Amino acid sequence: MDGKERIMPKVQELRPRIADSEKITINLGxxxxxxxxxxxxxxxxxxxxxxxxxxxxxxxxxHEDAMRKTVERREIELGVRRYSRADLQAAQASGERLAIQVLGLAVIADDVSPELAVETIASLEVLGALQAPAAVKTALRDRIR
Known part of the structure; x- marks a missing residue:
């Protein structure tokens, strides 16, 4: 080297970052x-x-107490819940159909095919946000509440 510092290229994240908030629009007087x-x-x-x-x-x-009781009664998963292709393949192998209920963020991995999603997800209720490939959302549109 000629005494100059070597500049390292930026390293990109291998896993895409999930936004920690969702934008909403409201109308006010x-x-x-x-x-x-x-x-x-x-x-x-x-x-x-x-x-x-x-x-x-x-x-x-x-309303915290009422929400906590409702989440418990309805058995809703709270927070961020990720469904990988491996998770859905395991459900498929066991003949299980998932009734997904999430309060927060539900993420279906980008490598999940629409066919696998349809075969393994019986229903999908997300109170918050759903991140999934467009083709998977389209394939599950009649099961999303």
């Missing part, structure tokens, strides 16, 4: 929006998003 802007200007919140996120968390906190 002008007065409500103005009140939020006033609170932001006065320093109560960093921005509109901070206010809205805080308001949502406060409401969710008020």
């Amino acid at each position: 002008h007065v409500d929006l103005g009140q939020i802007d006033l609170l932001v200007q006065e320093g109560f919140y960093a921005n509109r998003t901070d206010f809205i996120r805080t308001a949502i968390r406060n409401q969710l906190s008020r």
Whole structure:
């Protein structure tokens, strides 16, 4: 080397990163929006998003006990649940059909074929977000609630 530092190329992640949030759109009246802007200007919140996120968390906190009981009663998986091709092939081998219920994020791996999904997933209810190949979503459209 000629005394210069060697620059290493950036290494890309092998596993795609899953977004930790989902964008939503809401409509607010002008007065409500103005009140939020006033609170932001006065320093109560960093921005509109901070206010809205805080308001949502406060409401969710008020209903926490009821949600916990409902999740337990309905046997819903909470958080992020990934379904790999190996998971579905194992269900297929055992003759099992999955009734998937997730509150949070359900991820069906990119290498899962629509045929495998149809054969192994009896129903799919996601309260939150579903990430799956477009062809898999299309194949399961009559089973998604």
